[in-house]
Amino acid sequence: MYVYKTLSAGGRFCHWLIAGCMVILFCTGLYIGNPAFIGTQGTEPTMAVANLFSMETIRYIHFAAAFVFCGALLFRLFLVFSYPGDRLFPNFRSTGYWQGLVEVMAYYAFLRRHHKTYIRNPLAATAYLGIYFLMFVEAVTGLAMYAMIKPNSWLAGLFGPVNNWLGNEYMTHIVHHVIAWVFFLFLLGHVYMVFYNDIVERSGELSSIVSGRKNFSEQPADAKPGLRVEAKSG
Numbered sequence: 001m002y003v004y005k006t007l008s009a010g011g012r013f014c015h016w017l018i019a020g021c022m023v024i025l026f027c028t029g030l031y032i033g034n035p036a037f038i039g040t041q042g043t044e045p046t047m048a049v050a051n052l053f054s055m056e057t058i059r060y061i062h063f064a065a066a067f068v069f070c071g072a073l074l075f076r077l078f079l080v081f082s083y084p085g086d087r088l089f090p091n092f093r094s095t096g097y098w099q100g101l102v103e104v105m106a107y108y109a110f111l112r113r114h115h116k117t118y119i120r121n122p123l124a125a126t127a128y129l130g131i132y133f134l135m136f137v138e139a140v141t142g143l144a145m146y147a148m149i150k151p152n153s154w155l156a157g158l159f160g161p162v163n164n165w166l167g168n169e170y171m172t173h174i175v176h177h178v179i180a181w182v183f184f185l186f187l188l189g190h191v192y193m194v195f196y197n198d199i200v201e202r203s204g205e206l207s208s209i210v211s212g213r214k215n216f217s218e219q220p221a222d223a224k225p226g227l228r229v230e231a232k233s234g
Helices: 009-033 044-052 055-080 095-108 122-147 154-159 161-165 169-199 205-211
Strands: 002-005 213-216 228-231
Touching: 009 055, 009 169, 009 205, 055 122, 095 122, 122 154, 122 161, 122 169, 161 169, 169 205, 205 213
Parallel strands: none
Antiparallel strands: 002 213, 002 228
16 A cells, blocks of 8 residues: 655645635625625614624624635645645646546546546646636735725735726626635535545545545555655555
């Protein structure tokens, strides 16, 4: 059996921190787009609930989670350069990548019974790279809208021009909103694939995000120096 490291402790921490922030941001973002409690009249219990779920409170939670998200994203970028297991991204210049991508896609389309063993298969690696790019765009568009609140701040000088590049603040909002729904759909597919790989392929995908290791019966095609922990027989 071959045991390989996947994500570092920092990478696993960032995974859960980013995932938690995305859930909070998505829920609060839906509320901000369509608030349920914005009235100023009603009974005392009703007003207590209204104050608890006021736009001000929800916006504060959204902004706080957004800055934590940005910090975690920057730390995750740092880890890409510091640990090989945190940079299992696709190599577009490799013929093996394209062959593996077609093979894995055919497997998940039930056109093949097997595919090569990977620490992170080409389809997953490509999806993660795309998601990280969208996270960057989401952060930039979010900061561009936040900068409009404080037009004289350094954030406005740095991210304010994004609104002009996209046409206006409304278009920035639309891009931000659409990407949020892409994240929601990705999350559904991601959870399904994690359980599928853990149950059907028995790759330890679910436990690896906690332990940082995966067990394989054969050498992975994308094995890299420094990731292998040990080799056991049986």
